[in-house]
Amino acid sequence: MPVDNIDRVLVGDCIELMQSLPEASVDMVFADPPYNLQLGGDLLRPDNSKVDAVDDDWDKFGDPSESVGASFALYDKFTRAWLAAARRALKPEGTLWVIGSYHNIFRIGTALQDQGFWLLNDIVWRKSNPMPNFRGKRFTNAHETLIWAARDKAAKRYTFNYDSMKELNEGTQMRSDWLLPLCTGGERLKGEDGKKAHPTQKPESLLFRCIMAASNPGDVILDPFFGTGTTGAVARRLGRRFIGLERDPDYAAIARKRIAQIEPLAAEDVTPKPSKRAEPRIPFGVLIEAGLLQPGTVLSDQSGRLHARVRADGTLSASNAMGDHRGSIHQVGAALQGAPACNGWTFWHIDVAGSRRPIDHLRQQVRSGL
Amino acid sequence: MPVDNIDRVLVGDCIELMQSLPEASVDMVFADPPYNLQLGGDLLRPDNSKVDAVDDDWDKFGDPSESVGASFALYDKFTRAWLAAARRALKPEGTLWVIGSYHNIFRIGTALQDQGFWLLNDIVWRKSNPMPNFRGKRFTNAHETLIWAARDKAAKRYTFNYDSMKELNEGTQMRSDWLLPLCTGGERLKGEDGKKAHPTQKPESLLFRCIMAASNPGDVILDPFFGTGTTGAVARRLGRRFIGLERDPDYAAIARKRIAQIEPLAAEDVTPKPSKRAEPRIPFGVLIEAGLLQPGTVLSDQSGRLHARVRADGTLSASNAMGDHRGSIHQVGAALQGAPACNGWTFWHIDVAGSRRPIDHLRQQVRSGL
DNA sequence: GCCCAGAGTGAATCTCAGC
DNA sequence: TGCTGAGATTCACTCTGGG
Numbered sequence: 001m002p003v004d005n006i007d008r009v010l011v012g013d014c015i016e017l018m019q020s021l022p023e024a025s026v027d028m029v030f031a032d033p034p035y036n037l038q039l040g041g042d043l044l045r046p047d048n049s050k051v052d053a054v055d056d057d058w059d060k061f062g063d064p065s066e067s068v069g070a071s072f073a074l075y076d077k078f079t080r081a082w083l084a085a086a087r088r089a090l091k092p093e094g095t096l097w098v099i100g101s102y103h104n105i106f107r108i109g110t111a112l113q114d115q116g117f118w119l120l121n122d123i124v125w126r127k128s129n130p131m132p133n134f135r136g137k138r139f140t141n142a143h144e145t146l147i148w149a150a151r152d153k154a155a156k157r158y159t160f161n162y163d164s165m166k167e168l169n170e171g172t173q174m175r176s177d178w179l180l181p182l183c184t185g186g187e188r189l190k191g192e193d194g195k196k197a198h199p200t201q202k203p204e205s206l207l208f209r210c211i212m213a214a215s216n217p218g219d220v221i222l223d224p225f226f227g228t229g230t231t232g233a234v235a236r237r238l239g240r241r242f243i244g245l246e247r248d249p250d251y252a253a254i255a256r257k258r259i260a261q262i263e264p265l266a267a268e269d270v271t272p273k274p275s276k277r278a279e280p281r282i283p284f285g286v287l288i289e290a291g292l293l294q295p296g297t298v299l300s301d302q303s304g305r306l307h308a309r310v311r312a313d314g315t316l317s318a319s320n321a322m323g324d325h326r327g328s329i330h331q332v333g334a335a336l337q338g339a340p341a342c343n344g345w346t347f348w349h350i351d352v353a354g355s356r357r358p359i360d361h362l363r364q365q366v367r368s369g370l
Numbered sequence: 371m372p373v374d375n376i377d378r379v380l381v382g383d384c385i386e387l388m389q390s391l392p393e394a395s396v397d398m399v400f401a402d403p404p405y406n407l408q409l410g411g412d413l414l415r416p417d418n419s420k421v422d423a424v425d426d427d428w429d430k431f432g433d434p435s436e437s438v439g440a441s442f443a444l445y446d447k448f449t450r451a452w453l454a455a456a457r458r459a460l461k462p463e464g465t466l467w468v469i470g471s472y473h474n475i476f477r478i479g480t481a482l483q484d485q486g487f488w489l490l491n492d493i494v495w496r497k498s499n500p501m502p503n504f505r506g507k508r509f510t511n512a513h514e515t516l517i518w519a520a521r522d523k524a525a526k527r528y529t530f531n532y533d534s535m536k537e538l539n540e541g542t543q544m545r546s547d548w549l550l551p552l553c554t555g556g557e558r559l560k561g562e563d564g565k566k567a568h569p570t571q572k573p574e575s576l577l578f579r580c581i582m583a584a585s586n587p588g589d590v591i592l593d594p595f596f597g598t599g600t601t602g603a604v605a606r607r608l609g610r611r612f613i614g615l616e617r618d619p620d621y622a623a624i625a626r627k628r629i630a631q632i633e634p635l636a637a638e639d640v641t642p643k644p645s646k647r648a649e650p651r652i653p654f655g656v657l658i659e660a661g662l663l664q665p666g667t668v669l670s671d672q673s674g675r676l677h678a679r680v681r682a683d684g685t686l687s688a689s690n691a692m693g694d695h696r697g698s699i700h701q702v703g704a705a706l707q708g709a710p711a712c713n714g715w716t717f718w719h720i721d722v723a724g725s726r727r728p729i730d731h732l733r734q735q736v737r738s739g740l
Numbered sequence: 741g742c743c744c745a746g747a748g749t750g751a752a753t754c755t756c757a758g759c
Numbered sequence: 760t761g762c763t764g765a766g767a768t769t770c771a772c773t774c775t776g777g778g
Contacts, residue, residue, distance in 0.1 A: 068523060072483055102492035102517070106479025113442055113476065119753075121509045122472035124494045126547050133543060136532040139491045139518075139583075142545035147472070148509075153438060156755075162506040162768095172770065173503060175512035177496050177547070213509075275506075276767060277755080283765095330765060339418045343766050408753050415749090416768045424751050473753060497750090502769040505754035510770080514751075552750055555773055570751050675742080 006220065009232070009244040009252045009259075014224035017245045018085035026243065027159070027219035029086045029096040030210060030231045032202060034059045036075045036104045054199045058247065072107065079104075079111045082224060087115060089222060093157045095120065095214050099146045099202070109147055117149040120158070124177040125206060129184070148214065159214050161272035168209070180205045189228050189254060197254055198228045207234040215240055217270050229255025236262045239270040282363050284329050284344070285314025292362045299329075299348040302356065306336045308348070316348075329359070376590065379602070379614040379622045379629075384594035387615045388455035396613065397529070397589035399456045399466040400580060400601045402572060404429045405474045406445045408438070415504050424569045428617070442477065449474075449481045452594060457485060459592060463525045465490065465584050469516045469572070479517055487519040490528070494547040495576060499554075518584065528584070531642035535583050537737040544583070550575045556725045559598050559624060567624055568598045577604040585610055587640050599625025606632045609640040639735045652733050654699050654714070655684025662732045669699075669718040672726065676706045678718070686718075699729070 010017050037054055061078065062071035086096060096117065098108050112119065123146040130142040150158045165174035183203040191197045207230050215221060217239035223231035226244035228251055235242040236259055246252040264270075287293045288310065295312040308318035308325075316332040318325045325335040329344025345360040380387050407429055413421040431448065432441040456466060466487065468478050482489065493516040500512040520528045535544035550573055557574060559567040577600050585591060587609035593601035596614035598621055605612040606629055616622040634640075657663045658680065665682040678688035678695075686702040688695045695705040699714025715730040 068486075069484065102479070102489050105492075106476045106483065109472070109476025110480040114439070116438075119472050121511065122475075122515070123509065124496075124513055124547065126494075126496075130545070136543075137530055139493065139535070140543040140545045141491065143494055143547050145492070145515075153753090160507060165509070173506075173510045175500070175510045177494065177513050281757085281765075328765075337418075340414065341418060341766080343768090345766070405751055406753095407751065409751095410753070413752060413754060414768090417747095419748080421752070421754095422749075429751085471751065471753095473751085497771095499750075499771040501750045501752070502771090503752080503754060504768055506768055507754045508752090511752065551772080554750070554771095558750095566750090 005243055006241050007232075007236070007243075009226060009229065009246055009255050011246060011249050011252045013247060014245040015081050015085045018082070018089050018222070018224060021089045021222075021243070023088055024091045025220065026089050026222040027091055027094050028211070028215045028221045029090055029094070030207065030221060030223050031082075031086065031096070031098045032200065032223075032225050032227065033079070033082065033098065033100070033104070033108070034061075034225075035101055035200075036061050036071065036107075052196075052199070056199060075104065076107055076111065079108055080115070083108075083111055083115055083117075086222070086224060087117065087151060090151050092151055093155045093159075094151055095158045096149050096151070097146055097210050097214070098149075099125070099144055099206075101141070101144050105145045105147070112147060112149050116152050118151075118153040118155065120148045120150055120160075121176050122147050126177055126179045128179055128181045130182070146210070148210075159216060159219075161213055161216075161275075163273040163275050165209075165213050167273055168212070174213075178206075178209060180209075183230075189258065198251060201228055202230050204230055204234050207231055208238070211235060211238055211240060212272070216272060217267060226255055227251050229258050232259045233262050237265055237270075239264055239267055279367060282366050283314060284359075286366055287359070287362050288312065288314060290366060292365060293350070293359070297350065299350060299359065300356070301333075301336075301347055302349055302358075304356070308332050308336070316344075375613055376611050377602075377606070377613075379596060379599065379616055379625050381616060381619050381622045383617060384615040385451050385455045388452070388459050388592070388594060391459045391592075391613070393458055394461045395590065396459050396592040397461055397464050398581070398585045398591045399460055399464070400577065400591060400593050401452075401456065401466070401468045402570070402593075402595050402597065403449070403452065403468065403470070403474070403478070404431075404595075405471050406431050406441065406477075407471075407473050408434075408441060413504065421501070421504075422566075422569075426569060445474065446477055446481065449478055450485070453478075453481055453485055453487075456592070456594060457487065457521060460521050462521055463527045463529075464521055465528045466519050466521070467516055467580050467584070468519075469495070469514055469576075471511070471514050475515045475517070482517060482519050486522050488521075488523040488525065489517060489519050490530075491518045491546050492516070493518060496547055496549045498549055498551045500552070516580070518580075529586060529589075531583055531586075533643040534737070535579075537643055538579070538582070538734060548576075548579060550579075553600075559628065568621060571598055572600050574600055574604050577601055578608070581605060581608055581610060582642070586642060587637060596625055597621050599628050602629045603632050606634055607640075609634055609637055635735065643737060652736050653684060654729075656736055657729070657732050658682065658684060660736060662735060663720070663729070667720065669720060669729065670726070671703075671706075671717055672719055672728075674726070676703075678702050678706070686714075 037059055061074040100108055125144045127142050130140055133140050183201045189197040211234055220241045221235045222243045224245045226246040232242040232244045295310055297310045298307050300307050308316040315326055316329055318332050318336055320336055325332050329348055330342050333342035333344045333347040346358050348359050349356045409423055431444040470478055495514045497512050503510050553571045553573040561567050581604055590611045591605045592613045594615045596616040602612040602614050665680055667680045668677050670677050678686040685696055686699055688702050688706055695702045699718055700712050703712035703714045703717040716728050718729050719726045
């Protein structure tokens with residue numbers, strides 16, 4: 001990726017700009033495209049004040065006098081064009097986020113699937129403070145939907161910081177429904193006239209979670225509908241890099257000014273919690289070589305019912321009604337349980353000073369000594 | 371509508387059966403179509419037990435060895451055919467519900483919009499007890515999505531019982547995200563072998579809310595994927611009529627038997643709350659006055675461990691090691707738990723026909739009957 | 741009868757490095 | 760590219776059986 005595009009806001013048509021980026025050069029895409037709202041007329045609150053709705057030209061697709069179907073056709077064409085350009089710019093193991101509402105998210109999800117993206121999750125952003133339904137004709141539209149997708153079905157090694165998400169959720173798995181407030185108050189960018197600078201500014205908390213979940217420090221995050229730069233602001237704070245594409249030079253100027261004021265957090269504060277998978281592998285035999293375990297030691301499972309004997313070559317031997325077993329700590333553990341698989345590190349224990357400890361404890365000693 | 375189709379389960383292909391129904395004859399459609407899950411191999415839990423996945427033939431579209439795109443093409447063709455048939459059977463001001471997950475809901479939403487349906491809401495069913503993600507590779511898939519749509523954009527006079535929904539939601543507008551548990555325990559239909567009779571049985575609470583929101587007593591509700599008849603059971607209980615279409619005669623037989631055991635609620639209890647009337651909160655004593663609960667009835671918590679007795683003045687009495695307690699349903703519930711507060715409406719249960727139900731259910735009856 | 745431990749289960753697109 | 764084997768991975772709830 002040419003350095004002169006990184007951490008910059010580029011003004012112009014996002015499809016053309018994405019086509020000018022190197023292929024397979026970005027790690028993650030976050031996109032907040034126009035919603036194609038098709039609002040008919042003004043919406044009034046019960047007190048007859050007018051709701052400041054999205055009525056910008058960039059949210060219009062087709063002539064309002066034409067059929068609804070014609071508008072969808074134009075919107076689909078636009079959607080497929082920018083998605084294809086984003087897919088081209090994405091690394092093979094990168095992922096893409098798109099946010100939308102029921103007006104457009106079904107068009108986008110279908111287009112994603114048709115282009116070969118592989119859906120990983122749909123995420124519901126539950127708004128803690130949504131706008132009520134003033135007419136009383138529908139349920140309060142209290143959420144928006146994000147789709148998180150891998151570039152293709154075969155991409156298995158996409159980034160997902162599972163452990164960080166679990167920590168963020170008080171120790172249990174992060175669910176597909178996120179409760180977050182709208183972007184209001186001091187976070188909401190205002191113009192000199194005191195009015196909101198952008199009609200659909202997203203809360204930084206939403207971007208925080210997407211970026212923390214699916215990227216690593218130093219990754220390049222592309223946002224083709226940059227607006228006032230929420231993606232760039234959060235990316236910079238979290239030690240990620242960004243490429244912002246925005247058609248409107250006024251929005252781009254606001255975004256540049258906003259991001260320049262951001263102070264990146266310290267590197268050690270933005271690194272995802274390391275997963276166990278990322279830790280170096282330790283062959284079981286190393287414990288024997290290191291003298292932490294003697295050949296001939298008898299291991300047992302936690303209950304003390306199953307036993308196996310450590311051999312000098314790093315295998316275990318055991319026997320039960322099914323016969324003799326010899327092999328890795330995992331294979332023998334599985335065989336004795338009659339199970340299809342077994343994690344020998346946590347299954348097997350040794351007795352130390354009267355208490356039973358998993359051999360994983362010894363592995364940790366080796367790792368910390370490396 | 372010919373009487374001989376009403377309150378019946380018809381066995382056969384749902385598209386052909388819908389085409390044989392009179393045009394514009396049903397008030398509401400509820401559809402739970404196949405999701406086209408495209409699952410891979412087996413999935414094991416960390417304890418090595420196997421997940422009982424949906425692997426039925428009815429959820430297969432195309433040969434798994436062929437491309438993903440080919441499967442979507444078949445699924446789209448099927449979707450558009452049954453949606454067109456459902457639209458034909460629907461009255462001009464009727465509405466349609468479809469439920470799905472991220473595997474299929476985007477295809478369905480797109481097809482709905484393309485056929486001229488007008489989307490009213492997308493509703494998120496947040497599962498209070500979803501299955502976790504066992505491999506730590508994605509967010510917990512903790513919700514499903516329903517789409518609620520009018521037959522066309524011009525239909526303005528569809529049924530939406532706004533005030534009933536508001537009451538069900540403790541006096542504020544019902545939002546587009548609903549927190550409901552899975553269908554488990556006594557509600558889940560089992561075969562003689564003790565295994566679940568249908569792999570994807572939906573909870574009655576979900577149907578309750580859809581039917582209460584978008585239909586009136588006496589309305590005809592069509593379900594083209596009837597399965598074991600949850601739609602019919604709830605429709606009958608709420609004084610609505612139904613037409614159930616089901617391909618599998620075994621499922622149809624289970625559904626017929628199930629529905630025959632349902633006792634419809636009194637007409638005055640299932641009528642939507644008339645709009646434009648500000649209703650007071652329901653004091654607990656009103657349930658006693660209304661005869662829904664007799665003084666002397668013993669309430670229990672969900673586990674059946676804690677008990678309290680209903681008094682004629684609308685208070686409860688109970689005792690435990692800490693002494694005797696008397697007061698409101700909320701106070702006694704809190705005292706018995708040693709908790710600072712308690713929502714008595716959801717904490718206390720009564721046993722009805724062998725199953726335990728929160729007294730909130732009775733409050734809903736009072737409210738819907740007002 | 742009560743309490744507690746343990747087993748069971750739900751629409752799920754669920755690993756990955758190294759040879 | 761495919762195959763092998765290490766080894767990482769679960770939440771809320773219900774039901775059953777033993778003490």
